[in-house]
Each structure stands twice: as C-alpha cells, then as structure tokens.
Amino acid sequence: MITNKRSSGRRKLPQQKRSREMVAKIVETTAALLRTTDPAQLTTNLIADRAGISKGSLYQYFADKDEILEAAIEHFAAEQAPAVEERLRTLTLVPPEEAMAASIDILIDLTIANRNLVRYLAERPDHVRTFENIAGLNATLMALSTLHMNHYRDQYRDELSPNALAWLFFNMAVATTLRYVEADDPIRLDELRAGLKFASSGLLAGRRG
Numbered sequence: 001m002i003t004n005k006r007s008s009g010r011r012k013l014p015q016q017k018r019s020r021e022m023v024a025k026i027v028e029t030t031a032a033l034l035r036t037t038d039p040a041q042l043t044t045n046l047i048a049d050r051a052g053i054s055k056g057s058l059y060q061y062f063a064d065k066d067e068i069l070e071a072a073i074e075h076f077a078a079e080q081a082p083a084v085e086e087r088l089r090t091l092t093l094v095p096p097e098e099a100m101a102a103s104i105d106i107l108i109d110l111t112i113a114n115r116n117l118v119r120y121l122a123e124r125p126d127h128v129r130t131f132e133n134i135a136g137l138n139a140t141l142m143a144l145s146t147l148h149m150n151h152y153r154d155q156y157r158d159e160l161s162p163n164a165l166a167w168l169f170f171n172m173a174v175a176t177t178l179r180y181v182e183a184d185d186p187i188r189l190d191e192l193r194a195g196l197k198f199a200s201s202g203l204l205a206g207r208r209g
Contacts, residue, residue, distance in 0.1 A: 025053070157204070172200065
C-alpha cells in the first residue's frame with residue numbers, strides 16, 4: 001500500500017477490482033523494469049508497452065512518470081526486504097569476523113545488483129526515504145548488528161558500546177559502498193570487499209585496524 005505524500009496526488013484511486021488490478025500491473029511491470037533499466041531512461045511509453053496497455057491508461061491512475069516510479073520503488077523494496085532480512089538474521093550468532101565479512105558481502109551484492117536504482121535514488125532524497133521506510137533494511141541491519149555485538153561482547157572493543165559498534169559498522173559499510181557506486185567504481189570490487197573487511201576488523205578486541 002502506498003502511503004507517502006506524492007501518492008495522494010494520483011489522478012484516480014483504484015476502487016474496483018479491475019482498477020486495482022490495472023494499478024498492480026503497472027506497478028509490477030515498472031518494478032520489473034527497474035531490475036534491468038536505468039530509472040532515468042524509463043518512459044511511460046516503455047512501461048505501457050511492457051504492461052500491454054495504452055499510455056492513456058497510465059494517466060488514469062498516475063499523474064506522471066515520477067508517481068509510477070515511486071510506487072514501483074515501494075513495491076521493489078517490499079519485495080526484496082524479506083529475503084535480505086532472512087540472510088542477515090542467519091548471521092546473528094555467527095562469530096564476529098565471519099559475520100561482519102558476510103554482512104559486507106550481502107550489502108555489496110545487493111547494492112551492485114541495483115546500481116542503477118541506487119544512483120537514481122542518490123539524486124532523489126524523498127525516494128530514498130520511501131525505499132528505506134518500506135524495505136526497513138537500515139533498521140533491520142542496525143538491530144541485528146546490535147544484537148550480534150551484545151552476544152559477542154567480549155570479542156569487540158570494550159571502549160565502545162554494542163550500539164556504537166553497530167552504528168559504526170553499519171555506516172562505514174553502507175556509506176562506503178554507496179559512494180563506490182556513485183563514483184563509478186573507482187577501485188576494483190574485490191578491493192572494496194577486502195578493504196571494508198579489513199577496516200571492520202578494527203572493531204574487534206585486540207585489533208587496531
């Protein structure tokens with residue numbers, strides 16, 4: 001369900017089953033296109049063609065392409081979140097160095113697989129908030145990281161609280177990976193992985209990075 005500010009500007013809210021199905025078809029088609037097409041390159045003509053409907057039908061329910069994209073981004077985020085969350089949950093009780101390395105790989109793989117969408121969202125803060133609120137991955141990763149670091153408290157730096165450890169790990173990994181994509185891969189991908197894992201090891205007891 002779409003609950004953000006822009007969605008209230010739709011030209012026609014779907015009431016009947018047929019209308020709801022039409023909106024779902026438009027949104028699902030656009031979400032599928034987001035996997036392979038740069039969002040900036042998507043057009044209403046392409047969306048209508050892939051959905052097998054007329055362009056006019058799009059505008060019965062959405063004012064413009066941005067509204068369609070926002071709805072599709074919500075759908076895309078909600079669709080991906082459960083699988084990613086489950087992968088992260090399996091790492092909660094895994095030993096620290098292995099857990100951090102696996103979390104970094106999950107984050108990098110997710111970001112690289114959706115690099116076009118990441119770049120598009122980087123220029124549109126409102127859409128980023130929509131994606132984060134629906135997917136909930138930021139909150140999930142923070143919560144699971146804090147739980148993990150509490151469980152393995154004696155293996156992490158004792159001058160930092162579990163919450164601080166989780167915050168530092170999460171923001172270091174996320175910010176660096178996003179910057180990597182936005183900067184058009186300034187270093188090799190294997191160097192990004194190795195560098196983040198090396199840097200995160202500085203959070204462990206007895207390590208100095």
